[in-house]
Amino acid sequence: MKIHFIFTAAFSFLMSFLLSAWxxxxxxxxxxxxxxxxxxxxxxxxxxxxxxxxxVAPPIRTWVLKLLSKESV
Structure with a gap:
């Protein structure tokens, strides 16, 4: 949970910073x-x-993992 929180904070900071500039x-x-x-x-x-x-990151990650596991079969 700590990694998810810190990653989300850093990622959302950078994306918001750049996109708000644009x-x-x-x-x-x-x-x-x-x-x-x-x-x-x-x-x-x-x-x-x-x-x-x-x-939304956890359900999207789950969906992507399922999608990729179907492709490798």
Whole structure:
């Protein structure tokens, strides 16, 4: 459980950080408010991304393992 928590925190942090930058850039370009808008978007995105990733990762992992085991048969 500790590994799942730490992995999810790190993964959701990086994904939220990068994707919020990308979406902010697409919407605003490199404006004067880019950094502030990006940080606000990131602060809103990371908690949601963490909860979603923590919740859906185990069933998706199970599904992928089943899918891959069927392919090898």
């Amino acid at each position: 979406v902010t850039y697409v919407n605003l370009g490199l404006s004067d408010t880019f950094i502030a808008s990006w940080m606000k978007a990131f602060a809103n995105a990371w908690p949601a991304a963490f909860v979603v990733a923590f919740t």
